[in-house]
Amino acid sequence: MVPRTGRRVARPHRVRRGLLTLLYLAPLLFLALFYVYPLLAIFQASFSQPGAFTAIFAAILDPALLQLVWFTAWQAAVSTVVTVLAGLPLAYVFATYDFRGKSLLNALLTIPFVMPTVVVATAFLALLGRGGLVNETLQRVFGVSAPQLHAEQTLWIILLAHVFFNVAVVIRTVGGFWSNLNPHLREAAGMLGAPPARVFREITLPLLAPSLLSASLLIFLFTFTSFGVILLLGGPGFATIEVEIYRQAVNYFNLPIAAFLSVLQLLITFGVMIAYTRAQAQTSRTLRQQSAKRTARRPANWRQALVVAVCILLTVGALLAPLLALAWSSIRVDGAFSLRYYQALAENPRQSAFFVPPVTAIRNSLMFALATLVLSLPMGMIGAYMLAQPRTWLTALLEPLLLLPLGTSAVTLGFGYIIAMGELRTSLWLVPIAHTLIALPFVVRTLLPSVRALDKRLREAAAMLGASPARIWRSVDAPLLWRPLLIAAAFAFAISLGEFGATLLIARPDTPTMPMIIYRALGQPGALNYGQALAMSTVLMTVTGVALVLIEQFRLGDTEF
Amino acid sequence: MLEVERVGKWFEPGKLVLDGVSLAVRDGEIACLLGPSGCGKSTLLRVIAGLETPDASEIRFDGEDVTALEPYRRRFGLMFQDYALFPHMSVSQNVGFGLRMANLEQRTIARRVQEVLELVNLQGYGERSVDRLSGGEQQRVALARTLAPAPRLVMLDEPLANLDRLLREDLVEDLRVILRRVGATAIVVTHDQQEAFVLADHVAVMRQGQIVQEGSPEEVYQNPASRFVADFLGYRNLIAATKVEGAAGAVFDTAIGPISTARFAEAPLGWHGWIVFRPDAATLARGGADELKIEGKIRTVSFRGPITRIQLAPAFDPGVELVFDIPSVTARELPHLGDEVAVALHADGLSLIPAEPKRGEPLLNHIQQRK
Structure with missing residues (x-):
């Protein structure tokens, strides 16, 4: 987060100030109604049902709970460490070298981060699964009929998927920070007799520490609440707290335990969130002390060029392989090219698990995503304007609140809606509302730097020239904000399209979204169902990819993550 | 080492x-x-x-x-x-x-x-x-x-x-x-x-x-x-010169008239390059026949405490500009704009810079070039 500047906004007239407060209350109200209230409802549900306490005490005493928490934390920690280690080489290459196609590569790297979980899960199945590309190739090359690679439903494939998702966080945060480190510090240490390994240990690493910490905490947060990856790739043998909440709530309808687990997870993630916010503040403070001069250079000799090339090829290969495997597999039917799986998306055979032709899910998803845009952009814009103001009790309250949904699990949110929303439970609006909450931190953080950077003097000049406040916004602010707005819109759109955890709980069976269709198709036996999952995932991947291209096209600076 | x-x-x-x-x-x-x-x-x-x-x-x-x-x-x-x-x-x-x-x-x-x-x-x-x-x-x-x-x-x-x-x-x-x-x-x-x-x-x-x-x-x-070195060290007065006489004392033909000095006997006849006058090697002349003197009209005067900087247009060719830092203590009263004065140069304040013909620079008065 960027620390607030001491900029004072001209004090509006009293009436207008009242109106402004009302406007500012809109996101607060929204958060209270659709975030705080459902969470409180979970609390209540957890402890008010008859026999709830006995059930919860039994659960606490059950070693299975400890095991569940342990596994959740353990897999998140291992995923985090592996992700950081996997990301560091490329972070180094990005910080140290300039090369052709660097910005394109930078754009490519964000793709996994925003790809929907279900798409990634399906893509990993298409690459490493029992009938995946790797096994198919191995079988052909060695002339055997049994699959040789048993990655499906193992911890390995879960870890790989987590690394795949989050490696961009390391490359972007740590790499960006690294490139701003003064190279003279390393050279000075060398001149004082420190060999390269020691320079890294004593100078580079301690200086990178804040950025490493905040990247790690963010990744830990994401993997701790991992849902789709565990559910789809891990199978019944693995469960994080998030998965267990879903199973308790949907499969066993054991609400007190589900609620208790939600509360437990909330407490843990809030703790991590607080640590992350602190680390983030530390990082930006340190960064401000450093020179902004970028020192990346072209590789000086063939050895450096080789290092750069190998790092890039390995990372890009590893990131693109599953996605390409997915697209490839979706057009291969029985060893030949065919669009059969895509045609099947329009069919709705009896006894299918879909209730509707899968292709309508594309329409549903697009509608939900548009509704999410309509809700999240104005809300996010108001939020950003609020946070850009000098600190008051209102902004002090709103800032963590606006960031919190980032740390709240989607399943918990969906679960809370089921418990709390009563009649509204079956409303179609519930899905975009949930998506808006999940997208809001991203929207606000994308808009915030630009809103903060708006030159107050421009507005004053416009006011001196007789422009009304609305006119000022239209003629001064809006032209400067349309670019970040577009980025925020693309973010919200992509997040809504891919959202899985909350949607799974609250969407009506007859209006499924694309991720739900993929999930259902994967859960069904048979090549055609699997093929439909592949085809639908490829469609979703393409749509998300287009949104990403838009984001990168309009990105000026980095958003605040 | x-x-x-x-x-x-x-x-x-x-x-x-x-x-x-x-x-x-x-x-x-x-x-x-x-x-x-x-x-x-x-x-x-x-x-x-x-x-x-x-x-x-x-x-x-x-x-x-x-x-x-x-x-x-x-x-x-x-x-x-x-x-x-x-x-x-x-x-x-x-x-x-x-x-x-x-x-x-x-x-x-x-x-x-x-x-x-x-x-x-x-x-x-x-x-x-x-x-x-x-x-x-x-x-x-x-x-x-x-x-x-x-x-x-x-x-x-x-x-x-x-x-x-x-x-x-x-x-x-x-x-x-x-x-x-x-x-x-x-x-x-x-x-x-x-x-x-x-x-x-x-x-x-x-x-x-x-x-x-x-x-x-x-x-x-x-x-x-x-x-280049003279420029970098802040010398201002570079005058194109050719040695025309070289028996006991050297005589140089320059853009501001002939200059004769007891130094530079080692330079061969026909040598040409630049003569440099260090700005601080000058005082306002008061009689004295054998001093190296440059007469001219004062273009600008600026008092700088210990020294007074004057710009001089030599009588021989007023198109040239020379800059001298006169120790303020030696000027009984400060010179004025437009005064006709004679500046006396200490012989050690002169040095020669050979021409650099390979760079193909014309032997123009350096100061004129700079204008």
Whole structure:
């Protein structure tokens, strides 16, 4: 987060100030109604049902709970460490070298981060699964009929998927920070007799520490609440707290335990969130002390060029392989090219698990995503304007609140809606509302730097020239904000399209979204169902990819993550 | 003793940053690389330090070839212009870093750190954090850190450039005293001639990747070897001249009339190039027949305290402009605009700069060219 500047906004007239407060209350109200209230409802549900306490005490005493928490934390920690280690080489290459196609590569790297979980899960199945590309190739090359690679439903494939998702966080945060480190510090240490390994240990690493910490905490947060990856790739043998909440709530309808687990997870993630916010503040403070001069250079000799090339090829290969495997597999039917799986998306055979032709899910998803845009952009814009103001009790309250949904699990949110929303439970609006909450931190953080950077003097000049406040916004602010707005819109759109955890709980069976269709198709036996999952995932991947291209096209600076 | 031979370095093909530079620094000597920014002096320093790989060269220290040696094995010290203090370490930890890398005992390190901090007059600063020091204090910590491991060669890259002017004038003296006290063999890079003159035993003026003149500060100042050096040292009065008579005293034919002097007997008849008048070698003439005199009209006068600067249009050719700094004490009353005066020149204030015909420059009056 960027620390607030001491900029004072001209004090509006009293009436207008009242109106402004009302406007500012809109996101607060929204958060209270659709975030705080459902969470409180979970609390209540957890402890008010008859026999709830006995059930919860039994659960606490059950070693299975400890095991569940342990596994959740353990897999998140291992995923985090592996992700950081996997990301560091490329972070180094990005910080140290300039090369052709660097910005394109930078754009490519964000793709996994925003790809929907279900798409990634399906893509990993298409690459490493029992009938995946790797096994198919191995079988052909060695002339055997049994699959040789048993990655499906193992911890390995879960870890790989987590690394795949989050490696961009390391490359972007740590790499960006690294490139701003003064190279003279390393050279000075060398001149004082420190060999390269020691320079890294004593100078580079301690200086990178804040950025490493905040990247790690963010990744830990994401993997701790991992849902789709565990559910789809891990199978019944693995469960994080998030998965267990879903199973308790949907499969066993054991609400007190589900609620208790939600509360437990909330407490843990809030703790991590607080640590992350602190680390983030530390990082930006340190960064401000450093020179902004970028020192990346072209590789000086063939050895450096080789290092750069190998790092890039390995990372890009590893990131693109599953996605390409997915697209490839979706057009291969029985060893030949065919669009059969895509045609099947329009069919709705009896006894299918879909209730509707899968292709309508594309329409549903697009509608939900548009509704999410309509809700999240104005809300996010108001939020950003609020946070850009000098600190008051209102902004002090709103800032963590606006960031919190980032740390709240989607399943918990969906679960809370089921418990709390009563009649509204079956409303179609519930899905975009949930998506808006999940997208809001991203929207606000994308808009915030630009809103903060708006030159107050421009507005004053416009006011001196007789422009009304609305006119000022239209003629001064809006032209400067349309670019970040577009980025925020693309973010919200992509997040809504891919959202899985909350949607799974609250969407009506007859209006499924694309991720739900993929999930259902994967859960069904048979090549055609699997093929439909592949085809639908490829469609979703393409749509998300287009949104990403838009984001990168309009990105000026980095958003605040 | 450091010997650098024919260093070549280019960052892009065809763009030489160092063009066959050779340099020798004797033990205990302080050498200064002096030149405008972009002349390659900092790059030369980085090549000697081992931070840049030269494309051609040999670098020897006490006869040992160190060209391929890693920087951390050279036992050279380099102080950066931005000091590059480690922000996550205290003053003591910064100063002791090189000693720790040499795997010295804790006690020895502590004692040496103490010693060096005293040397730079920072006793008691050990526990402070480096980002809460003033610019001058940071500079001294950086110097202490560089000197602590007693490097065989001390290199300072623009050591005073980041300080404000008043501080700089004080610290340049301190710097020389400190370097002398530790008996360092040192190379200092600077773009400031004043600094170079105060610090150096040996000055090397650089231009476009080449050393264009070397010598003691006095030699370089009194006899600039080329127009570039004269320009860089701030000489203003360069007059194209040809030697026309050379028996007992030399006579030069110049744009401001014939000049005869007892010096420069060694220049052959027909020599041509530039005569330089040092601005500070002039007084307002009061009679005296055998003095070298230039008569003319005063164009501008500016009183600058100890000196009064006048611009003179010589009577022989008023199109030329000469600048003289007259000691204010010698002018009984200050000259006025438009006064007709005669300026007397001290013969030692003259020097000759040979023409550089290979550069194909026309023998025009330099001052006219500059206008």
